[in-house]
Amino acid sequence: xxxxxxxxxxxxxxxxxxxxxxxxxxxxxxxxxxxxxxxxxxxxxxxxxxxxxxxxxxxxxxxxxxxxxxxxxxxxxxxxxxxxxxxxxxxxxxxxxxxxxxxxxxxxxxxxxxxxxxxxxxxxxxxxxxxxxxxxxxxxxxxxxxxxxxxxxxxxxxxxxxxxxxxxxxxxxxxxxxxxxxxxxxxxxxxxxxxxxxxxxxxxxxxxxxxxxxxxxxxxxxxxxxxxxxxxxxxxxxxxxxxxxxxxxxxxxxxxxxxxxxxxxxxxxxxxxxxxxxxxxxxxxxxxxxxxxxxxxxxxxxxxxxxxxxxxxxxxxxxxxxxxxxxxxxxxxxxxxxxxxxxxxxxxxxxxx
Amino acid sequence: xxxxxxxxxxxxxxxxxxxxxxxxxxxxxxxxxxxxxxxxxxxxxxxxxxxxxxxxxxxxxxxxxxxxxxxxxxxxxxxxxxxxxxxxxxxxxxxxxxxxxxxxxxxxxxxxxxxxxxxxxxxxxxxxxxxxxxxxxxxxxxxxxxxxxxxxxxxxxxxxxxxxxxxxxxxxxxxxxxxxxxxxxxxxxxxxxxxxxxxxxxxxxxxxxxxxxxxxxxxxxxxxxxxxxxxxxxxxxxxxxxxxxxxxxxxxxxxxxxxxxxxxxxxxx
Numbered sequence: 001x002x003x004x005x006x007x008x009x010x011x012x013x014x015x016x017x018x019x020x021x022x023x024x025x026x027x028x029x030x031x032x033x034x035x036x037x038x039x040x041x042x043x044x045x046x047x048x049x050x051x052x053x054x055x056x057x058x059x060x061x062x063x064x065x066x067x068x069x070x071x072x073x074x075x076x077x078x079x080x081x082x083x084x085x086x087x088x089x090x091x092x093x094x095x096x097x098x099x100x101x102x103x104x105x106x107x108x109x110x111x112x113x114x115x116x117x118x119x120x121x122x123x124x125x126x127x128x129x130x131x132x133x134x135x136x137x138x139x140x141x142x143x144x145x146x147x148x149x150x151x152x153x154x155x156x157x158x159x160x161x162x163x164x165x166x167x168x169x170x171x172x173x174x175x176x177x178x179x180x181x182x183x184x185x186x187x188x189x190x191x192x193x194x195x196x197x198x199x200x201x202x203x204x205x206x207x208x209x210x211x212x213x214x215x216x217x218x219x220x221x222x223x224x225x226x227x228x229x230x231x232x233x234x235x236x237x238x239x240x241x242x243x244x245x246x247x248x249x250x251x252x253x254x255x256x257x258x259x260x261x262x263x264x265x266x267x268x269x270x271x272x273x274x275x276x277x278x279x280x281x282x283x284x285x286x287x288x289x290x291x292x293x294x295x296x297x298x299x300x301x302x303x304x305x306x307x308x309x310x311x312x313x314x315x316x317x318x319x320x321x322x323x324x325x326x327x328x329x330x331x332x333x334x335x336x337x338x339x340x341x342x343x344x345x346x347x348x349x350x351x352x353x
Numbered sequence: 354x355x356x357x358x359x360x361x362x363x364x365x366x367x368x369x370x371x372x373x374x375x376x377x378x379x380x381x382x383x384x385x386x387x388x389x390x391x392x393x394x395x396x397x398x399x400x401x402x403x404x405x406x407x408x409x410x411x412x413x414x415x416x417x418x419x420x421x422x423x424x425x426x427x428x429x430x431x432x433x434x435x436x437x438x439x440x441x442x443x444x445x446x447x448x449x450x451x452x453x454x455x456x457x458x459x460x461x462x463x464x465x466x467x468x469x470x471x472x473x474x475x476x477x478x479x480x481x482x483x484x485x486x487x488x489x490x491x492x493x494x495x496x497x498x499x500x501x502x503x504x505x506x507x508x509x510x511x512x513x514x515x516x517x518x519x520x521x522x523x524x525x526x527x528x529x530x531x532x533x534x535x536x537x538x539x540x541x542x543x544x545x546x547x548x549x550x551x552x553x554x555x556x557x558x559x560x561x562x563x564x565x566x567x568x569x570x571x572x573x574x575x576x577x578x579x580x581x582x583x584x585x586x587x588x589x590x591x592x593x594x595x596x597x598x599x600x601x602x603x604x605x606x607x608x609x610x611x612x613x614x615x616x617x618x619x620x621x622x
Contacts, residue, residue, distance in 0.1 A: 058499070133516040138499030142507050142514035156508040183508045187500035262516050264601060 036352045038063035043198045046205060049236055052123035054137050054195055059188045061196060064174040066347075069193025071171055072186060074350050077161045078141075079107050079151035086144065086190075089116040092348050095279035096120065096197065102290030103254075106150035113254045115290035117275060118283040120199040120342065124237050130272045130288040132243060133262045138191040155183050162186065199278050199342040200236075207336070208236065214336065221326075221333030228302075228320050229330075232274045232313070238337070243271035244313045247306030251289050258288070269311050281338045295334060299327045401565040402475035404572050405485075408618075409436055409464050411579045418464055425583040429530035429591040431538060433579060436464040437511060438522035439504070443474060444486040448562070453478055459491065459504040461511065462577070481562040485573070489611065490521030490552040496545040516599070518543050521551050522611065524582065531595040538591060540582070542607060544600030551600070551608035559620045572621045581614035582607055 041063060045052075059065075072078065073086045089104045090096040096119035098104050104112040114130055128134040134143060144150040145158060162168040163181035173179045175189055206212035214222060225233075234240045243259040250256075250270060259268035272288045286292040292301065302320040306312070322330070346352050409416040411423040411433070422430050440462050444454040455476060463469045495501055496518045511520045524540040531538055542551045563571040583589035587606040597603045 129515075134514070135497050135517040136499040139507065139512075139514065139517055142512065146514050154508070154510075155506075156510075159508060182502060183506050184500045184502040187507075191499070264599070 036346050038066055038347060041066050041196055041347065043196070043200075045198075046200050046209065046236070048208070049200075050124065053126050054123040054191070056192070056195065059138065059191055061192050062175065064171075065176075065189050065192040066196055068168075068171040068175040068189040069191070069196075070347075070352065071168070072190050073193050077165075078145055078153060078158055080153045080157075081107055083107060084151050086141070087350060089144075089150070090119050092345075092350070093282065093343055094118070095199070095283045095343060097283035099283075100285065102285050104150065106144075106147070107152045110149035112147070112149050113256060114288050115285060118279055119194060120197050120278055121237055121276065122197060123195045124241070126241050127273070130256075131259050131261050132273050137195055138187045140194070141187060141190045159183050159186065197342075197348060199339040201341040202278065202339040203336040204333075205236075205339070215332070217329045217332040218336050219333075221329035221331070222336075224322070224326055224330050225333050228322070231315060233277050238277040239274045242274055243268060244274055245270045245272075245309065245311045246302075247308070247312050247316050247319075248287060248291070248301070249305075249307045251291065254289060256288065267311065270309065271311060277334060278337045279339055279343065281335045282343060295331050296327065299330060303327075399479050399567070400476050401479055401567045402473060402477055402570050403563055403565055404570065405440075405472040405474065406572055406574050407440075407462055407470045407472065407577060408575070409462070409470075409577050409579060413576075413578065416464055416579060423580065425580060425591070426585070426588050427530075427583065427590045429528050431526050431528035431530075431591065433464075433524060433526040435523060435525040436579065438462055438489060438577075439491050439511065439519065440472060440487055440489065441491055442486075442488040445474075445477065445482040445563075446484050446486070447480050448483040451480065453480075458487075459495070461504040461509055477565045479566050481564045482559065483562050484556060484558040485617075486554065486556045488552060488554050489608075491519040491545065492552070493545045495519075513541075513543055518545050518600075521545075521608075524579065528591045528595070530591045532592050533595045537595065539596040539598060540607065541598045542604045544604055547600075549600040549602065549605045551604050553608055553612040555612065555615055557615060557617050559617060561620050561622075563620045564622050569622065574618045574621065576616045576618055578614050578616070582611045584610055586610065 041061060073090075076082045076085045076088075078085060084107050089098040089101075089106070091099055093099070098116035102115055104114065104116045106112060117130065122128070122137055125137070126132075126135075128137065128140045129143070134140050142155060145153050145155060159181055162172075168181060169179040172181050172185055172189075176185050203212055203214075203218075207214055226235075232240055232242070232244060232246075245258070248270070257269055259271040259273075260266065262268075280286075280295065284293055284295075286295075286298050292298050299322060302316070303322050304319060306316050306319045308317070342348075411421075414421075414423075416433060416436060418436065419432065419434055422432055424430050438461075440460040441458055442454070443458040444452055446452045455474060458474065460472045461469060462472075491505065495505060501507075505519070507514070511523060512518075513520060520541045520543045522540075522542045524538065526538045527536050528538050529536060533539075544551050557575075559573070563573060565571060587610055589607065589610070594603050594607075597607065
């Protein structure tokens, strides 16, 4: 039997639509309703990956939480003069590193002492920063917010500014059920956004999943990489999350003691967290102080630039021997770690509304 | 065949019963509340509360921020501008050995904020308590488990962001003897693990029992003496130790000193 729609029903439907449009436009600022689809922000972690350190256990990843985290990440109000946001130093096209800056630039053009690292697959990090000084992704943002040369703000003033914004009160309500703005909610939302920056769709991942194959040069580069680099840049995340001295000459301009800054132990001098090499093609410049601008220079460092010291990693004691063909092949392999889907994912982008 | 099945079923049933008994037996080992001491009559409502009223003092004299001059054990004079510390993980015990702790107890005592000097403890099972234990500082768990709120909100200015962890105790001031160019004293003591940890556990007997009932709220008057930071076992000279803002030997030495800075002056029932 077919059901016919009566004119009355149509009238009702139009009325309801009109009414709900009215309600919507009154209660929700249209600007802050995401137009991108956040329904499937839950990751599909590839087979063979280790279990993440942070798994949103006490901070369930939700579309509204991600949405708030996204807004905060792009929010200049987090800085003292409302000019610098997280995204000033962490840009999507550069895998959320700061493109072409050796030292990061904060408020008033002030220079930091370190290069902004890529932000991806952060949930596998047992600690954050080049020296590992931060022990939980949720508290990480307190560092840039309060750093006098980055955002130069106080946590309480950021909370004050956000709670005076109707846009944020609504976003906090969407994410946490009521309009209360506090630092814990702000930090948990930022952790949702940062933690959801998953990169696992590179060509390398496709090959691993048996859905693509390397070129001859990439394959040779991969074999070399497994022999010479993978002991520290451990697959599939390309880091062992240890602190190591990879033989860089000490930069006398900043005299960065690395891990020893945190532990005060001489044995940790000039050791830095092994960085992931995912999206490495896009996240230049390289190393904790951004001293290298090309992958060629990075490889030359391992071949002929290693500086000996008491804390140099023993694996690098006599450098890594590579022919120029080897270098070309390794670079070809490293470029298979570029994840275009991640770099252009509209859900991560500034203009996602 | 059928018999065998029946037997198996019976056996399983008996086994399951046994297991249930074993499991439930385990529960009985949880400490049962101590029988009521004579002073407190048992009633239908079983919980009450108490207040810890904190007086921050220096050499026994009430602490006044910003103006009052004090002298440390090394005869250096000093003024205190900021004095804050975490008082956490309270545990109350009766003379019979029954112990109770709140699900969560984190207090930030801040001399500049009078309301922070009264620590309300509630939900306490009715009993006569004979001693209190607590911690100076924030336990390791809360230092490593992400964003916190309330007394532990990083907005309270007691949090190191570059080397994650709480500042357990903070004293800022000035001293003419300070080795600092601007004669400042800056003691931000943090570090929750390892050799330099500044966490300290304190246990203090009550001079007379605190009798908690649903209608009766004892008041525990406590002193916290700032002078102890610089006294024993490690006498601190401000000429050499005037700024401690990382986890190190000086921080640990001061923590060894402040471990005995609390005394209970009276318990008023």
